[in-house]
Amino acid sequence: MTAKLVDIRQSRTSLEVQDGQTILDAALAAGIPYPHGCRSGRCGSCKSRLIEGKVELLQHSRFALTDEEKADGLILACRALPQTDTAVAWLGSDDDDVQPPRRLDGIVTHLDDLTHDIKLVRITPEDRAPLLFNAGQYAQVGFNGVPARSYSMANWHGYGGLEFHIRRVPGGTTSEHAHSALKTDDKATLEFPLGSSSLRLHHSGPILCIAGGTGLAPIKSIVESALAHGMKQPIHVYSGARAERDLYLVGHFQALARRHPNLTFAPVLSEARSAQHRGGLVTQVVAEELSDLDGWKAYIAGPPPMVDAAMDLAFARGMRKEDMHADVFFTPEEPPGSVAFE
Ligand SMILES: Cc1cc2nc3c(=O)[nH]c(=O)nc-3n(C[C@H](O)[C@H](O)[C@H](O)COP(=O)(O)OP(=O)(O)OC[C@H]3O[C@@H](n4cnc5c(N)ncnc54)[C@H](O)[C@@H]3O)c2cc1C
Numbered sequence: 001m002t003a004k005l006v007d008i009r010q011s012r013t014s015l016e017v018q019d020g021q022t023i024l025d026a027a028l029a030a031g032i033p034y035p036h037g038c039r040s041g042r043c044g045s046c047k048s049r050l051i052e053g054k055v056e057l058l059q060h061s062r063f064a065l066t067d068e069e070k071a072d073g074l075i076l077a078c079r080a081l082p083q084t085d086t087a088v089a090w091l092g093s094d095d096d097d098v099q100p101p102r103r104l105d106g107i108v109t110h111l112d113d114l115t116h117d118i119k120l121v122r123i124t125p126e127d128r129a130p131l132l133f134n135a136g137q138y139a140q141v142g143f144n145g146v147p148a149r150s151y152s153m154a155n156w157h158g159y160g161g162l163e164f165h166i167r168r169v170p171g172g173t174t175s176e177h178a179h180s181a182l183k184t185d186d187k188a189t190l191e192f193p194l195g196s197s198s199l200r201l202h203h204s205g206p207i208l209c210i211a212g213g214t215g216l217a218p219i220k221s222i223v224e225s226a227l228a229h230g231m232k233q234p235i236h237v238y239s240g241a242r243a244e245r246d247l248y249l250v251g252h253f254q255a256l257a258r259r260h261p262n263l264t265f266a267p268v269l270s271e272a273r274s275a276q277h278r279g280g281l282v283t284q285v286v287a288e289e290l291s292d293l294d295g296w297k298a299y300i301a302g303p304p305p306m307v308d309a310a311m312d313l314a315f316a317r318g319m320r321k322e323d324m325h326a327d328v329f330f331t332p333e334e335p336p337g338s339v340a341f342e
Contacts, residue, residue, distance in 0.1 A: 042304075209222065239267050
């Protein structure tokens with residue numbers, strides 16, 4: 001097999017896609033701002049029309065792409081391996097501006113422990129210029145001598161640099177480096193901004209945010225941006241953690257909720273009892289409290305099982321697919337097609 005040419009209509013570019021490479025991966029590597037979210041066939045943000053040619057589709061969820069949509073000529077760019085030269089057009093999902101991704105050099109300007117295993121890392125571009133991105137997007141962050149990984153921005157505008165919340169994964173190359181070796185003034189590289197699970201400013205219905213662990217980083221960005229833009233609809237934030245010591249930013253969100261009566265914030269502990277906080281899986285608590293999600297938008301971020309459960313729940317409660325924006329913190333070692341779907 002040889003590389004295939006893929007014509008991406010909106011970018012007016014013909015791209016070489018290597019064997020085993022998805023259309024989305026090739027497009028992002030070429031700097032094309034292809035709309036995308038989970039990159040693992042779960043969210044549908046990269047849904048595209050196959051105009052010409054043939055692709056093999058890797059495993060994906062039925063929410064992301066239904067059999068009817070496939071029969072109608074739609075594909076997921078993150079799951080599509082071109083079998084012939086191909087032409088595609090992304091459907092596009094939103095009216096917000098999308099900045100093309102670019103690479104830049106930065107400096108670590110601030111480090112702080114948010115919990116026993118979550119570190120705040122602030123990176124400022126070397127030229128100190130403000131950075132444009134949409135709340136909820138992420139960057140590929142690289143430090144000296146360790147591979148770059150995806151981390152979501154936790155602030156909502158790029159004045160004063162980018163804020164990341166990095167959880168230590170035991171044995172993890174880059175997160176361990178961030179926790180044990182990283183110092184202020186260290187150099188960093190950024191490929192940025194990435195992802196399409198960002199705040200939709202024109203939505204006027206209620207908003208549901210569900211975070212698992214450091215999934216709270218993009219949710220913080222989205223909520224702060226929504227409030228700063230004067231969005232007045234109900235915004236419900238659920239933040240799932242194992243135990244009290246894994247919770248963070250509780251005081252920050254409680255203070256925001258006091259200033260903005262349309263915001264509620266509920267920490268949920270899955271493995272510990274607490275007089276103050278709800279107990280159970282975050283998705284169980286949402287299921288008990290919200291019965292009808294028709295007309296709502298959801299922003300969901302965290303580990304794959306939590307995101308899958310939250311998406312199942314939201315759709316079962318009447319949420320429309322176009323209102324679901326999910327960021328799956330999948331690991332780079334997870335091979336395409338290995339994700340378990342119903
Ligand atoms: C879009 C996106 C946004 C993300 N945003 C954030 C963020 O804001 N904050 C954050 O902390 N992480 C985030 N992640 C996860 C992050 O990119 C890395 O996967 C994580 O930091 C581990 O990298 P590592 O190099 O330390 O581990 P690796 O060296 O890649 O992995 C070492 C071992 O740990 C396992 N592993 C890797 N990641 C995890 C995990 N998350 N949980 C359990 N086991 C794991 C691997 O399978 C492997 O066995 C995000 C991921 C994606 C795709």
